[in-house]
Amino acid sequence: MNHVDPANSAGPGRRSFLAGAFAVGTGALLGSALTAGVARAAAGPVIADTGAWGARPASSPLNFVAGAPDKVIVHHTATPNVTDYSQAAAFSLARSMQSYQMDSEHWIDTGQHFTVSRGAYIMEGRHSSLATLRSGTQHVESAHCTGQNTVAIGIENEGTYSTVDPRSQQYAALIDLITYICQRYGLRAYQVYGHRDFNNTECPGDRLYALIPQIRRDVAARIGGDPTGPVWPVLSSGASGENVKTLQYLLVQRGQSLTVDGAYGPATQAAVTAFQNTNHASADGVAGNQTWSQAVAPLARGATGSAVQGVQSQLVAHGIQVSVDGAFGPGTQAGVTSFQSSAGLPADGVVDARTWSRLLA
Ligand SMILES: [Zn+2]
Missing domain, CATH: 1.10.101.10 (PGBD-like superfamily/PGBD)
Incomplete structure (x- = not known):
């Protein structure tokens, strides 16, 4: 989950989001509106853009960052593990998150670049995330991980993965999405991380975080390369060298x-x-x-x-x-x-x- 305030950075404390997320009505889109913005790029997964799920406009101009990001960061939304796997539920989640983030967090748009629903629907989060991904030459500054918002693509996975794993369908969609991101931006499979690698947070939950090495291996199986991630020394007072x-x-x-x-x-x-x-x-x-x-x-x-x-x-x-x-x-x-x-x-x-x-x- 996203945050800007360190006092609110721990995942379990994100109950306020639940109220925001589910206070908003569902209001499902119908017919062609559902598919108008859904497209399949060559070798890429279906990703519903902001128009498809009925996003509000951003409240301020977005900042475009030249060049590719250097990593992908995986989150969980810390919302319930719902059993409505429909596209309507996915689009409702996207609208609810955006409303919460704009109205309560006072961000200019959805924080993350992409969202994967429990029903395995992949959606654009912040406007222009999809177009810039397809370009492969720039990305949009985001609000999903303090310190990384100009260099990392953020993916929210609907649900809470502290004690259970994501559904297999949702996991497969996540792999499809990350693979495509790596292909478009020239990232290596190891350059996938969990939110807690950077911020003081429980996100993306113990179980999804434990899957990061598997995610790297599964992406490497698709794009090649060594999935082994960095391992850092621990240095503290008294160390030298x-x-x-x-x-x-x-x-x-x-x-x-x-x-x-x-x-x-x-x-x-x-x-x-x-x-x-x-x-x-x-x-x-x-x-x-x-x-x-x-x-x-x-x-x-x-x-x-x-x-x-x-x-x-x-x-x-x-x-x-x-x-x-x-x-x-x-x-x-x-x-x-x-x-x-x-x-x-x-x-x-x-x-x-x-x-x-x-x-x-
Ligand atoms: Zn997070």
């Missing part, structure tokens, strides 16, 4: 004021905590999964800054000689490619999340 330097470089890149000295002292702990608060991660001052997941961003040739220094310093620590100058030029690109080859990663010279994690391993 190259990985602490990397953390510090990343925090400086993200605007924290910090000396890069490789020592996890009080200043680093304070910077980690501040960064966690900013990104609605669990603010414990310990750098683990959420902190690394929020701190890293893909880096490629042409990038500059402190994060690039972090990569360069790690390459040197791995015996690959590059200048630690914060400029991602051909030498750094060659170094990254060399490291990726030795680590068994796709050697494309782009420091994606998995390359980051292997540098830290």
Whole structure:
């Protein structure tokens, strides 16, 4: 589920959404209106656009982000596991979510890009999510995961998956959708995450979260590639060394004021905590999964800054000689490619999340 307020970020506390979701009448659309905006792209699943389910216009202009996102984030709606699997029920859910998010959360439109209903209907959430997906060259800024809304596609799965799994039909539709997203945007199968990888939330529920590795494998079976996701070290006060330097470089890149000295002292702990608060991660001052997941961003040739220094310093620590100058030029690109080859990663010279994690391993 979506949130903007850290006080409301925990999944079980999302009861207010239920009231919003089901206070709205069903008012099913009829006949051609149901199918007018439903289209099948080549090799893609049927996705009902905002016109098909009767969305309200966005209240403000949407922000279009150039380029592809770098990940997909899976959510659950934390609404009841209904047994009405009809298209009308799916469209009613879409309208209810949008109304709640616009009227109560005061967002400009639906938060997430796509929704998968219990009945396995796939729907566009925020306007233009589908057209931009089909373009493969841009995406729409969203409101589904604090810290990730300009770089991640968000998918809400109708239901509550804390103690039960999604229906098999719903799961299959989710795989179809994620596969299509990966194909259109050139994402790898491992670049699928759960909301709790980034924010302090129960979302997408223990059971759906536990399925993330399976989702990666099922998508990889369709598009190829290694589905193994990143694994992050856990660093806390008193730690020292190259990985602490990397953390510090990343925090400086993200605007924290910090000396890069490789020592996890009080200043680093304070910077980690501040960064966690900013990104609605669990603010414990310990750098683990959420902190690394929020701190890293893909880096490629042409990038500059402190994060690039972090990569360069790690390459040197791995015996690959590059200048630690914060400029991602051909030498750094060659170094990254060399490291990726030795680590068994796709050697494309782009420091994606998995390359980051292997540098830290
Ligand atoms: Zn969520």
